[in-house]
Amino acid sequence: MSETAIASPSEAQKSKARPRRPSAFALLLNNRLAAFGLVVLVLVVASALLAPLLPLADPNATDPANRLAPPLSDGHLLGTDALGRDMLSRLLWGTRVSLAVGLSASVIAAFAGSLIGLIAGYAGGRTDQLLMRFIDLMMAFPYILLALAIVAVLGPGLINALYAIAIVNVPFFARNIRGITVGLARREFVDAARLSGKGPVRIVASEILPNVLPTIVITLSTTVGWMILETAGLSFLGLGAQPPQADLGSMLGEGRKVLFTSPFVSLVPGLMIFLVVLSINLLGDGIRDVLDPRLKAGALAKPSARTAVEKNRRWPETKKDETSDAVLDVKGLETQFRIGRSIHRAVGGVDLSIRPGECLGLIGESGSGKSVTAMSLTGLVPSPPGRITGGKVLFETDDLLAVSDKELRALRGGAVSYVFQDPLATLHPLFPVGDQIAEAIRAHQPLDRSEARAKVLDLMRQVRIPNPEARMEAYPHELSGGLRQRISIAMALANDPKLIIADEPTTALDVTVQAQVLKLLDGLRRERGTAVLFITHDFGVVSEIADRVAVMYAGRIVETGPTAEVMANPAHPYTRMLIDCVPVMGEPERRLDAIPGRPPPVDDLPDGCAFADRCPRAAADCRSGDIAMRDIRGRIEARCLHPLSPGDALRGAA
Amino acid sequence: MSDMLEIRDLTRRFGGGRTIFGTTKPQLTAVRGVSLDLKRGETLGIVGESGCGKSTLARMLVGLDRPSEGAIRLDGKDLTEGGAKALAARVQYVFQDPVSSLNPRHTIRQILEAPMKHLLRLNGSERKKRLADLCEAVNLNPDFLVRYPHEFSGGQAQRIGIARALAAEPDVVVLDEPVSALDVSVQAQVLNLLDRLKRERDLTYVFISHDLAVIESVATRVAVMYFGRVVETAPSRKLFAAPLHPYTDLLLNSAPVPGKQRLRAGGDTGELPDPYNPPSGCAFAERCPRVEEDCRRIDPPLEAKARGDDHRAACLHPLPAD
Numbered sequence: 001m002s003e004t005a006i007a008s009p010s011e012a013q014k015s016k017a018r019p020r021r022p023s024a025f026a027l028l029l030n031n032r033l034a035a036f037g038l039v040v041l042v043l044v045v046a047s048a049l050l051a052p053l054l055p056l057a058d059p060n061a062t063d064p065a066n067r068l069a070p071p072l073s074d075g076h077l078l079g080t081d082a083l084g085r086d087m088l089s090r091l092l093w094g095t096r097v098s099l100a101v102g103l104s105a106s107v108i109a110a111f112a113g114s115l116i117g118l119i120a121g122y123a124g125g126r127t128d129q130l131l132m133r134f135i136d137l138m139m140a141f142p143y144i145l146l147a148l149a150i151v152a153v154l155g156p157g158l159i160n161a162l163y164a165i166a167i168v169n170v171p172f173f174a175r176n177i178r179g180i181t182v183g184l185a186r187r188e189f190v191d192a193a194r195l196s197g198k199g200p201v202r203i204v205a206s207e208i209l210p211n212v213l214p215t216i217v218i219t220l221s222t223t224v225g226w227m228i229l230e231t232a233g234l235s236f237l238g239l240g241a242q243p244p245q246a247d248l249g250s251m252l253g254e255g256r257k258v259l260f261t262s263p264f265v266s267l268v269p270g271l272m273i274f275l276v277v278l279s280i281n282l283l284g285d286g287i288r289d290v291l292d293p294r295l296k297a298g299a300l301a302k303p304s305a306r307t308a309v310e311k312n313r314r315w316p317e318t319k320k321d322e323t324s325d326a327v328l329d330v331k332g333l334e335t336q337f338r339i340g341r342s343i344h345r346a347v348g349g350v351d352l353s354i355r356p357g358e359c360l361g362l363i364g365e366s367g368s369g370k371s372v373t374a375m376s377l378t379g380l381v382p383s384p385p386g387r388i389t390g391g392k393v394l395f396e397t398d399d400l401l402a403v404s405d406k407e408l409r410a411l412r413g414g415a416v417s418y419v420f421q422d423p424l425a426t427l428h429p430l431f432p433v434g435d436q437i438a439e440a441i442r443a444h445q446p447l448d449r450s451e452a453r454a455k456v457l458d459l460m461r462q463v464r465i466p467n468p469e470a471r472m473e474a475y476p477h478e479l480s481g482g483l484r485q486r487i488s489i490a491m492a493l494a495n496d497p498k499l500i501i502a503d504e505p506t507t508a509l510d511v512t513v514q515a516q517v518l519k520l521l522d523g524l525r526r527e528r529g530t531a532v533l534f535i536t537h538d539f540g541v542v543s544e545i546a547d548r549v550a551v552m553y554a555g556r557i558v559e560t561g562p563t564a565e566v567m568a569n570p571a572h573p574y575t576r577m578l579i580d581c582v583p584v585m586g587e588p589e590r591r592l593d594a595i596p597g598r599p600p601p602v603d604d605l606p607d608g609c610a611f612a613d614r615c616p617r618a619a620a621d622c623r624s625g626d627i628a629m630r631d632i633r634g635r636i637e638a639r640c641l642h643p644l645s646p647g648d649a650l651r652g653a654a
Numbered sequence: 655m656s657d658m659l660e661i662r663d664l665t666r667r668f669g670g671g672r673t674i675f676g677t678t679k680p681q682l683t684a685v686r687g688v689s690l691d692l693k694r695g696e697t698l699g700i701v702g703e704s705g706c707g708k709s710t711l712a713r714m715l716v717g718l719d720r721p722s723e724g725a726i727r728l729d730g731k732d733l734t735e736g737g738a739k740a741l742a743a744r745v746q747y748v749f750q751d752p753v754s755s756l757n758p759r760h761t762i763r764q765i766l767e768a769p770m771k772h773l774l775r776l777n778g779s780e781r782k783k784r785l786a787d788l789c790e791a792v793n794l795n796p797d798f799l800v801r802y803p804h805e806f807s808g809g810q811a812q813r814i815g816i817a818r819a820l821a822a823e824p825d826v827v828v829l830d831e832p833v834s835a836l837d838v839s840v841q842a843q844v845l846n847l848l849d850r851l852k853r854e855r856d857l858t859y860v861f862i863s864h865d866l867a868v869i870e871s872v873a874t875r876v877a878v879m880y881f882g883r884v885v886e887t888a889p890s891r892k893l894f895a896a897p898l899h900p901y902t903d904l905l906l907n908s909a910p911v912p913g914k915q916r917l918r919a920g921g922d923t924g925e926l927p928d929p930y931n932p933p934s935g936c937a938f939a940e941r942c943p944r945v946e947e948d949c950r951r952i953d954p955p956l957e958a959k960a961r962g963d964d965h966r967a968a969c970l971h972p973l974p975a976d
């Protein structure tokens with residue numbers, strides 16, 4: 001039995017020393033516009049709250065003798081209105097009313113809408129259909145018309161306006177919250193809670209609500225400004241606050257009558273509305289960005305079309321020109337991700353070479369750098385944060401890291417093509433697959449429509465898609481996983497590539513389908529002499545298809561050689577342990593020796609051998625200096641100071 | 655050994671019925687008439703490809719889904735009789751995706767204590783004791799109880815998922831692809847852990863996987879599913895040594911084996927029948943190398959062939975015993 005405790009003490013200490021993430025509030029203040037909004041809002045709210053304590057005139061005391069006094073006149077800082085009431089006093093009391101009504105309406109709308117959304121989303125089925133049809137019905141009416149209709153029924157008045165605004169905003173919350181709840185209700189942790197004995201009410205309250213709360217807050221903070229505006233609108237029309245009570249909307253309405261003689265009477269409440277709505281919306285956007293970074297403007301900005309390459313990158317000189325017949329010859333490839341202050345060395349000096357018609361298997365655990373290696377070859381790693389800092393990628397005679405953008409574009413999908421794990425992610429959902437294959441062809445070859453169609457059919461036959469004439473009209477979602485993957489392979493073959501890079505192309509497929517796809521790829525590369533770089537984490541798959549295999553660990557190749565030799569007599573302890581820890585069909589009694597621990601994080605690689613912490617053969621010399629690849633038994637190369645000989649036990653150094 | 659869990663003619667249909675506009679919704683049958691028995695202390699492995707109904711069957715066993723027809727009996731009593739809580743206290747579930755089975759906003763302690771609180775009604779000090787015991791059982795550092803799920807790797811999260819399933823002290827644990835989302839090096843750690851827990855706690859497992867090598871290494875008995883049915887069931891050794899059903903044979907020949915390069919028979923299309931429009935005879939007929947005319951008429955029942963009563967297959971022309 002070899003299990004390992006979840007983390008060693010050193011790991012626990014490390015995570016404690018990790019700098020804490022800045023708090024949500026600090027992030028909010030970092031956003032200048034949001035901070036500005038917050039300051040303005042605090043000032044407005046504070047003055048409205050303090051209105052009863054301030055030495056203000058009675059907001060409703062009329063003084064006809066002093067009517068329409070201009071701002072800055074004696075005793076009236078902002079002047080007086082048409083009835084001689086003090087504008088400053090009315091403004092502060094009015095803001096108080098508007099804020100209170102707008103905020104209450106928002107809270108009521110948020111509460112009722114979220115409740116409907118939670119119930120509809122969690123219950124599903126009929127309850128959901130009924131509730132949402134009702135919500136749709138409400139949304140079918142023009143928004144302000146609905147509010148007017150409600151007030152017409154309830155009668156004018158501030159409280160009725162509040163209800164009207166709250167009601168018309170309910171659908172907005174209900175829809176948003178329902179959408180998220182539906183997704184959450186299907187998540188496995190909700191099933192887990194059911195199996196923990198929690199009832200529906202408890203699940204909604206303690207499992208789902210905490211996960212929707214950020215969305216409720218976001219929706220609230222981005223709508224409350226508009227709701228204040230809408231209440232002001234109703235009051236402006238005389239349907240909200242009734243005279244003599246002041247709110248921002250009714251003040252604006254009263255100012256309208258003297259707009260030309262005394263514009264300040266409407267200007268003052270108008271400006272206040274502007275300030276309130278502006279500050280709330282700036283703050284709301286800031287809150288949204290903090291709580292949901294994905295929505296943040298700029299986060300979705302397109303990365304550059306090609307990975308940034310360091311100008312003075314270096315590569316190891318070849319000793320002899322042994323690999324001149326290779327299609328692909330990678331030397332010392334280094335790719336890094338710079339995230340904040342840490343540098344993740346995802347690929348730390350990789351050498352690969354593949355000859356025509358050869359299949360090289362690249363194998364390793366997740367996070368070992370296989371995909372980044374594959375993407376780096378034609379500059380597909382997003383920059384920023386990716387950056388190629390060293391090495392050379394010789395494809396035939398060109399260094400792909402140095403060719404022009406135009407040449408690179410011609411190569412991608414042309415002489416070098418990719419097949420990925422998830423064909424749904426690479427196929428466009430809205431176009432028939434036949435058109436997509438034709439598109440792939442015509443991006444590189446000037447064929448007319450009928451020629452392209454003939455070629456598409458030919459390719460679909462080559463990848464053995466039954467009934468290609470009918471299937472070319474199908475959309476990706478109409479095809480099974482196996483057929484979709486064949487379509488991706490057809491696209492990869494479209495322009496007679498010299499090299500196919502297949503990144504876990506069969507991982508998502510069932511075994512019988514995997515067997516067919518492997519057979520297909522194997523046949524194609526033998527018939528056409530196409531070189532294949534086949535990435536996988538499965539030794540079984542590698543054994544089936546690869547002539548040679550390269551084992552990757554923590555960003556570097558640690559062992560490479562002919563597949564049969566590496567599988568039978570691996571020299572590197574990691575390879576051996578990785579082979580030993582998977583169950584093998586036909587050997588049910590086999591002991592599974594788990595590899596203790598985890599790979600080192602690539603932003604904090606140890607000195608010496610990266611595998612030393614998990615290696616039973618590790619000795620003092622393993623923990624310093626760079627360990628180079630060395631020839632072993634003339635057939636294999638391994639990056640290890642104490643390699644295994646055939647028949648060696650793992651424990652104890654050689 | 656007695657039969658602990660009896661599954662009889664279990665069927666689950668999705669869809670059907672009418673929308674509120676009166677149109678009928680298309681209907682598919684995910685599980686069609688499955689009967690299986692589970693003995694105390696065994697590990698029943700269920701294999702089959704995606705969409706064959708494994709997960710649907712598993713969810714019905716733990717009460718997350720209700721059968722359209724058929725019965726599940728636990729120690730002779732109908733499963734649904736005592737209510738969901740009584741069932742959850744005896745049959746538990748381990749999910750495929752360890753990370754998404756843990757609520758991101760709950761601490762590990764909250765997650766592990768929930769079944770103790772709601773199913774067993776343990777008080778504070780009892781829970782504390784049980785928590786310590788669970789942490790030890792799955793090698794979880796007790797300091798980590800205050801942390802949130804995102805701070806754990808897949809393998810660690812799966813141990814927490816296993817601890818959650820064990821918190822209610824169940825007799826049966828249904829494991830739905832428990833190691834499929836894990837890296838191979840971590841997979842072995844979890845398989846070894848499951849093996850030890852089973853022996854220490856006298857558990858009975860239903861272990862679902864699409865990986866034949868994993869099934870062969872853990873299961874005492876295997877059921878192969880295809881298109882909603884069990885098409886073959888046998889003690890693990892017998893099934894892997896000489897399958898009866900052509901589909902099992904195809905599965906065994908398709909799985910890649912490390913260190914071997916094998917010639918595969920070609921010609922298989924890999925396509926499943928349309929679940930909304932199932933064929934009348936044997937569902938495997940379109941792909942079967944042994945298909946004969948009668949296969950398209952008769953839907954073969956699961957029955958013992960010439961290899962003893964414990965080795966059954968749903969096939970009219972089963973493979974000979976080499």
Ligand SMILES: Nc1ncnc2c1ncn2[C@@H]1O[C@H](COP(=O)(O)OP(=O)(O)O)[C@@H](O)[C@H]1O
Binds near residue numbers: 683708709929
């Ligand atoms: N909630 C559902 N609604 C409709 N179809 C479903 C639902 N759950 C599962 N299915 C269908 O049932 C079949 C069996 O699914 P599943 O049990 O998940 O298979 P497996 O676990 O073997 O991958 C599939 O065709 C699947 O699409």
Ligand code: SF4
Binds near residue numbers: 573574613617618627
């Ligand atoms: S023996 Fe030393 S060099 Fe070789 S893998 Fe182990 S730690 Fe690394």
Ligand code: SF4
Binds near residue numbers: 972
């Ligand atoms: S019943 Fe016929 S078609 Fe079905 S598996 Fe057996 S031989 Fe093949």
Ligand SMILES: [Mg+2]
Binds near residue numbers: 705708709
């Ligand atoms: Mg499943």
